[in-house]
Amino acid sequence: MLSEVIEFNNRYGLLDGCGSVIVGLSGGADSVALFHVLRELRSRYGFSIIAVHVHHGIRGEEADRDLDFCRNLCRRYGVELREFFYDIPKLAKELSLSPEEAGRKVRYDSFRSVASEYENSRIAVAHHGNDRAETVIFNMTRGTGMKGLRGIVPMRDNIIRPLLCVTKADILGYLDEIHQDYCLDSTNESNDYSRNRIRNVILPELAKINSNAVSNICSMADKMMELNDFVENYIDDMYDKCAVEDERGILLKRPDNACPYIVKGMIIKAISNLKGTLKDITDNHITEICEMFDKRNGRRIDIKYGITVEKEEKGIFFLKDSDITYNEYEVEVPSKLILPDGNFMEFKKILWNKGQKISNEVCTKFFDYDRIKDRLLVRNRRKDDYLVVNSAGNRKKLNRYFIDCKIPEHIRDSIFLLADGDHIMWVPGGRISEEYKITEDTKNVLCVECGGSEWKE
Numbered sequence: 001m002l003s004e005v006i007e008f009n010n011r012y013g014l015l016d017g018c019g020s021v022i023v024g025l026s027g028g029a030d031s032v033a034l035f036h037v038l039r040e041l042r043s044r045y046g047f048s049i050i051a052v053h054v055h056h057g058i059r060g061e062e063a064d065r066d067l068d069f070c071r072n073l074c075r076r077y078g079v080e081l082r083e084f085f086y087d088i089p090k091l092a093k094e095l096s097l098s099p100e101e102a103g104r105k106v107r108y109d110s111f112r113s114v115a116s117e118y119e120n121s122r123i124a125v126a127h128h129g130n131d132r133a134e135t136v137i138f139n140m141t142r143g144t145g146m147k148g149l150r151g152i153v154p155m156r157d158n159i160i161r162p163l164l165c166v167t168k169a170d171i172l173g174y175l176d177e178i179h180q181d182y183c184l185d186s187t188n189e190s191n192d193y194s195r196n197r198i199r200n201v202i203l204p205e206l207a208k209i210n211s212n213a214v215s216n217i218c219s220m221a222d223k224m225m226e227l228n229d230f231v232e233n234y235i236d237d238m239y240d241k242c243a244v245e246d247e248r249g250i251l252l253k254r255p256d257n258a259c260p261y262i263v264k265g266m267i268i269k270a271i272s273n274l275k276g277t278l279k280d281i282t283d284n285h286i287t288e289i290c291e292m293f294d295k296r297n298g299r300r301i302d303i304k305y306g307i308t309v310e311k312e313e314k315g316i317f318f319l320k321d322s323d324i325t326y327n328e329y330e331v332e333v334p335s336k337l338i339l340p341d342g343n344f345m346e347f348k349k350i351l352w353n354k355g356q357k358i359s360n361e362v363c364t365k366f367f368d369y370d371r372i373k374d375r376l377l378v379r380n381r382r383k384d385d386y387l388v389v390n391s392a393g394n395r396k397k398l399n400r401y402f403i404d405c406k407i408p409e410h411i412r413d414s415i416f417l418l419a420d421g422d423h424i425m426w427v428p429g430g431r432i433s434e435e436y437k438i439t440e441d442t443k444n445v446l447c448v449e450c451g452g453s454e455w456k457e
Contacts, residue, residue: 001174008165012154015045019120022111025051027066027183030126033171050080052114054107057087066183084110127152127161130168133217134198149224167214235265253315254293263290270318292316312408319410328379339416344451352445365426367436369444374421384422388435
């Protein structure tokens with residue numbers, strides 16, 4: 001078995017450059033075998049070993065027996081043992097986790113705590129081939145994709161699994177060969193948990209069909225791991241080409257000639273980048289978002305964790321949660337106003353001469369100064385805002401104007417407007433209200449120059 005483990009570790013570089021290995025030691029067969037394998041390998045790779053035992057505060061005398069066993073084992077071979085004690089039932093209740101989830105959390109928290117004390121450290125856990133096959137089957141029953149079909153991987157961050165290449169039978173044979181005893185966990189015999197049923201019932205039944213079932217499942221998982229790495233690298237490349245991230249969220253443009261699987265992978269990456277988790281995000285959510293590329297502009301859907309996705313002309317936009325801040329500034333003329341978004345608006349009053357040329361620049365507009373009835377404001381939108389759109393005085397709601405101009409909903413609250421009370425004089429980069437246009441009777445003109453606006457009519 002040792003030669004297989006050495007070849008496996010060399011293939012994946014699990015111990016390359018490693019100064020210390022933090023080994024999880026429960027006292028069970030798997031962790032005891034890992035303990036001895038690492039002892040055999042430490043002179044070859046030049047690392048030190050620190051064992052960590054986590055007492056979960058359950059299983060009573062059996063758990064105390066496991067702790068004593070680990071103490072004696074480490075004492076016999078001169079390996080430092082760190083001990084951690086938790087009340088898992090209490091902690092699970094406080095964190096709203098199952099006992100299994102709480103136990104896993106504290107184990108890895110303990111491992112990481114010790115690992116942080118050493119440079120170039122790795123955390124070694126005792127998962128083996130049967131565990132990997134079990135995980136593949138478990139993922140299949142829950143519903144999974146290529147990533148889930150990898151099962152447990154040899155290395156993730158600084159966590160390594162040196163025994164993933166061998167089976168449970170190999171481990172028991174190795175322990176028998178070196179005359180090493182170990183502890184039995186009575187809870188592993190119960191079929192009350194899904195994983196235990198897979199371990200104790202399904203895998204033995206599969207072995208009756210093919211004695212190499214576990215090895216064959218692991219071989220498939222290796223292929224899925226290689227394929228998944230290739231596909232994820234491709235998705236990353238496509239995402240970098242098609243995604244634009246800013247303070248508002250992420251715009252994802254539709255990639256040319258990409259299959260739905262790749263597009264869905266890009267959507268998953270966008271959600272992960274935005275929220276840092278994919279927990280409770282289902283394939284149905286991803287499919288619904290993917291289909292938005294073919295929907296009309298303005299369509300919005302809300303999914304988990306306050307994520308809002310909106311279809312716009314350039315693609316689909318993943319909107320960040322944000323507190324909308326309403327801004328309002330009363331303008332004096334002349335003046336120059338620097339806005340919170342870094343843009344500016346400059347105001348001048350000039351005496352108008354008939355025949356004088358009116359600017360055609362998108363971000364410079366002239367208004368009849370004497371038609372301003374209320375306070376001259378630069379502000380964000382309000383509920384009753386409107387523009388006058390023709391000489392007959394017909395009004396259009398500002399929101400309708402935004403829709404007609406295909407201005408994405410997620411930026412409408414952040415656009416700065418020039419207003420006379422509820423009457424919008426100008427949407428910078430867009431149209432001005434008909435009521436303030438220059439006429440033959442105009443005597444005084446307000447000249448406004450806006451810098452940095454993205455929106456054009």
